[in-house]
């Protein structure tokens with residue numbers, strides 16, 4: 001069952017120069033046996049620990065180390081590899097490569113491919129106990145975690161140095177298990193249509209000015225990518241955001257204002273199994289939109305009359321059918337639980353994600369978030385620690401999956 005999840009998946013295996021590299025041969029073997037396609041990339045020093053011939057024979061693909069093959073001049077495209085990958089796993093990950101990944105030092109094929117990789121990246125560190133315990137290693141691993149990598153923690157035991165402590169690469173069977181579990185997760189959302197709203201809305205005053213907010217869209221985009229990774233087809237109705245990449249399976253519908261967002265959401269909603277409303281919709285818009293730029297000297301306006309915007313969540317809540325799930329967000333400064341529960345009921349939501357504003361690192365513009373989830377079905381609220389937005393997206397979707405499974 002577990003192995004089935006890996007069938008046909010494209011896995012990039014990155015190997016660094018550490019004694020644990022010999023164990024990566026077993027990992028490659030397990031992946032191939034499970035039906036995955038494997039492309040191995042080695043750092044130059046990894047070749048001192050295990051021969052490329054071993055790994056190319058096991059994977060059935062030539063191993064890549066250099067940016068191009070010296071005798072033929074054939075160029076190895078890290079961009080193509082990054083797009084080809086359904087997942088990348090760096091095992092063993094040495095302190096040097098972890099530091100390069102954390103700071104973007106793309107001086108070899110492995111780190112360059114990592115920077116081009118849109119898929120989930122797993123990192124299985126292996127090093128001596130003092131290197132593992134060094135604050136610099138902890139800092140770099142924390143950076144990778146925040147950048148969305150899943151760290152497969154090393155085990156404690158006897159190390160190559162004969163010292164005993166933490167730093168031994170996790171066993172190949174367990175690394176394989178992490179990958180299988182990751183792809184297994186696609187089940188409850190696989191084949192489902194998920195509608196997501198994200199980003200701010202801009203409400204035009206005149207052709208050059210608007211009323212808006214500081215939402216970056218990062219949380220909504222992280223949920224969209226994670227839902228697609230789990231096999232959903234995603235319609236992402238997005239307000240104006242910077243350049244955020246989406247993966248295959250996500251169709252972005254760009255909009256500007258709340259009214260446009262409502263139109264696009266209503267168009268997608270009838271076929272949606274799940275709608276997740278992560279957009280920070282402006283509550284009001286100017287009653288009148290000027291065709292020409294308002295001039296200080298001639299127009300002399302001092303007040304802008306506002307009218308209320310439609311509540312997209314409440315509108316979809318009123319239209320929701322029995323087999324559709326609706327999820328909203330709440331950002332509250334006072335009495336957060338009471339206000340979020342009130343919204344949950346009033347907008348006819350199944351689940352509401354309460355963002356913390358009071359915790360450092362959570363909320364607008366950060367790459368991390370801290371959430372509490374409230375449910376309409378009487379379940380106890382679930383609180384989570386501060387995590388990367390990619391990990392928070394996974395927590396939110398795990399809970400949505402449980403709603404789908406419980407209501408099937």
Ligand code: C5P
Pocket residue numbers: 197258277278279280281282283309310311312313314327328329330331343
């Ligand atoms: O009422 P409040 O804005 O706090 O509710 C937040 C939730 O409602 C979020 O899920 C947000 O995306 C959604 N919402 C909406 N349309 C609005 C206002 C909020 O969909 N006009």
